[in-house]
Each structure stands twice: as structure tokens, then as C-alpha cells.
């Protein structure tokens with residue numbers, strides 16, 4: 001029998017208009033934004049694939065929950081609802097809410113890291129590594145080699161290489177490794193999952209040596225779905241069961257609720273050790289707010305509590321990742337080089353493969369993201385050398401093997417028709433890829449430079465050449481100068 005199509009398990013109740021701009025307008029907007037897609041105004045974007053962070057559409061149940069916000073300064077009922085949801089689905093007894101994920105990373109790094117420590121992890125994440133470094137640690141990437149190869153089709157490219165981990169522990173001593181930072185899925189590797197077998201092995205290795213395992217649970221539900229689909233013996237388990245199983249191997253977690261949990265703001269630190277939790281509850285009042293609200297309104301806590309339950313519904317997660325696959329498979333069919341296998345939250349274009357004429361120090365991924373905006377009004381994000389920043393000790397640019405542009409899919413926001421437009425846009429740009437110019441910095445901030453840096457094209461006025469319209473634009477610029 002012919003397989004039937006699937007559809008999203010929701011219908012749309014509220015809509016937000018979006019507007020297509022002209023190419024001439026976009027040329028101006030990208031120039032004004034210093035060729036950094038973070039600096040474009042949202043109203044000037046047609047389809048916004050910058051990030052899946054805080055960009056979800058909430059459900060009617062979540063909006064109803066917002067009206068039940070208990071905005072008492074202390075002891076809000078919504079805190080206890082969130083605590084119940086985290087205990088039920090993630091299994092951490094102790095809950096410290098934070099305004100978002102990096103708030104939890106800040107607390108964890110301050111509590112657990114001593115200057116001179118070493119933190120191994122499965123590929124860096126920007127905010128996570130920065131907080132580890134600010135607390136005095138050196139981060140070490142111990143992910144398997146396949147993760148650095150965009151063409152490798154390894155099903156669990158997020159796995160930790162136990163040999164690399166052991167070599168580091170032997171070298172620096174287990175007492176200088178406060179914890180292993182285990183991210184599921186691995187964002188910068190392309191949204192790649194970690195297998196349950198690997199989580200178990202890492203947990204056993206670390207716990208035998210007194211090292212803690214701290215999960216970055218930001219996209220753990222998406223990881224659970226991949227485990228269910230790809231790992232032997234996991235097919236009959238629910239995503240909720242797999243999520244809980246993954247967390248059971250760990251000692252705590254930092255969480256950005258803005259991703260998996262379908263909310264626009266919120267995060268938490270989950271712990272098992274009550275002594276560590278007491279320290280975290282004390283620290284959170286310094287940086288975020290009282291330990292029962294952590295920088296959030298009661299209504300935000302409630303929306304997150306409800307969102308956690310919705311995030312593990314099988315139909316939901318299948319359609320969420322199904323949409324990412326729809327986009328990724330069409331791009332692959334058109335011959336566009338993308339990271340394989342397709343990840344959980346995004347399709348990652350391999351900018352280094354697509355733009356071999358642009359040297360790494362002219363930031364091909366930054367240029368590609370800017371050019372895609374000019375071409376189509378689609379906003380994406382650079383995930384390559386600009387995101388990687390400079391080495392904390394030498395100050396040199398870091399050049400990770402992966403030089404990517406991330407087409408990140410917000411949850412429950414765009415339809416298949418939007419994806420079709422994105423496919424056509426990327427394919428059109430792919431055909432014109434030799435017309436993209438490299439970029440050089442005109443402004444480089446000290447921390448997390450990718451958010452606010454500015455650039456200009458090298459040897460050209462434009463990041464993307466375009467014949468007729470560009471000539472028109474030149475005349476307009478000439479008249480206004």
C-alpha cells in the first residue's frame with residue numbers, strides 16, 4: 001500500500017503577518033547590519049531561520065496557563081508546577097529556574113569549576129564554553145572524529161570518544177576534571193544525537209573516577225527521538241521514557257527551555273545533590289532572582305511546565321523533526337552540500353564546500369548567510385569561524401573544521417509551503433554561488449562576537465553580485481550620496 005503523508009498535529013489559531021521585501025531593500029538592510037544577520041530587524045525578514053531559540057509558537061494550553069501566572073515574589077504555584085514537570089520528565093529532584101540556558105550555565109560553572117580545571121565536552125557550544133572559561137577552566141573537545149566531517153553518515157555523531165576522554169583524564173588527573181559536559185543533541189555538529197550506549201559508557205567511566213556528568217539538555221527530547229528511531233532495542237520505548245533514561249545516567253543538567261520546551265523564554269538548572277542545589281539556590285539570588293522564580297515571571301514558569309509535557313508527545317516530535325527532514329532531503333536531492341545525517345533542529349549548509357573560492361579568513365559561512373538574505377529574505381545563522389571566536393590564550397582566530405550556515409526551524413511556526421520557498425531560495429543561491437564575496441571584520445566585540453560583529457565585503461561593494469538590480473541600486477546610492 002502506498003504510504004500516506006503525515007501532517008502537523010495542530011491547526012493554526014492565530015497568525016502573524018510577514019512581508020517580502022525587494023532585493024534593493026535587502027541589499028540596504030544587510031549593509032546597515034554590517035553583513036551580520038543578527039543585526040537585521042526582524043520586520044525586514046521574510047522567513048526567519050536564524051534560530052529555534054525562543055521562537056516557538058505556544059499552544060492554546062500554554063497561553064491558557066499564562067493566565068494562571070501566580071506573580072507572587074516568593075513561592076509562586078507555577079514554580080511548583082515546573083518542579084513537578086522536571087521531576088516527572090527529566091528526573092532531577094532539585095530545580096533552580098533561570099532566565100534562560102546561559103543563566104544555568106553561569107551558575108553551574110561558578111559552582112563546580114576551580115581555576116585551572118579542565119572540562120571535556122562533545123564539541124563546544126558558544127555560551128557554555130565561555131562560562132567555563134570565565135570560571136577558569138579549559139574546555140576540551142572529546143567528540144568522535146566523525147562529528148567534524150560533514151559527509152560522515154555516522155548515526156550518532158554526537159558521541160563522546162572515550163579514548164580521547166581517557167587520554168585527557170590521564171594527562172590532567174581526574175581531580176582537575178569537575179565534570180564532563182554532555183550535550184544532547186550536539187548543536188554545532190549539526191544537531192547530531194548521542195546514543196544511549198554512549199551516555200551509559202560515559203557515565204560509568206566518569207562515576208568510577210569521581211567525575212560528574214552534566215547534561216546540556218537543551219535539545220534532549222530531540223535526542224530521545226533519534227535514539228528511539230536509530231538505536232537497537234529502543235524502538236518500543238516512548239520518547240518520554242528515553243528522555244528519562246538518558247537523564248538517569250547524569251548528575252544534573254543545564255536547560256534552555258527556549259528550544260525543546262516550546263517557550264519564548266526560560267531555563268533551569270536541575271541537580272540531584274541537595275548540597276550542591278543549596279549552593280545553587282543561594283547563588284541564583286545574586287544573578288537571576290529568588291530561587292522560586294529565577295528571573296522569570298510566574299506565567300513563564302507555567303508555560304514551560306506545560307511545554308515540557310507537550311514536547312514529549314510522539315506525534316509532535318515526529319512532525320517537528322519530519323519538517324527538518326523535508327527541508328534537508330530536498331536540498332540534498334538538489335545537490336546542495338549539507339551536513340549529514342540531517343540533524344534535529346536545523347539543516348546545516350556546508351559553506352566551505354559550497355564556496356571554495358572564499359578563504360577561511362574571509363568567513364565563507366558569514367558571507368553565505370548574508371548572501372542568502374539578499375537573495376531571498378530568508379535569515380540564517382553562521383556557525384563556523386566567526387562563532388568559534390578567538391583562542392582564550394593565544395588570541396588567534398579559531399578555525400573549526402566545520403564552516404556552516406544553519407537553517408534553523410522554529411517549532412510549530414512555519415508550514416511546508418514556507419519550506420518550499422526556503423528550498424527554492426537556497427537552490428537559486430547555490431546556482432549563483434560563485435557570485436558570493438568574502439567578508440572582513442569592521443568591528444569585533446570581545447565576547448561571543450558572532451552576535452554583534454560587523455563586516456564588509458572584500459574587493460566588492462556587495463556580498464552577492466547581481467546584474468540588473470545591482471546596477472539600479474548603484475544609481476540610487478549614487479543619487480543619495
Ligand code: PM9
Nearest residue numbers: 051053100101102125127187216218256258
Ligand atoms: N542556543 C541557538 O541559536 C541561542 C543562542 S546562541 C546563538 O542555538 C545549547 C546547546 C544551545 C544554547 C543556545 C544554549 C544557551 C545552551 N546550549 O540561549 O541562553 O543551543 O537559552 O541557551 C542558541 P540560551
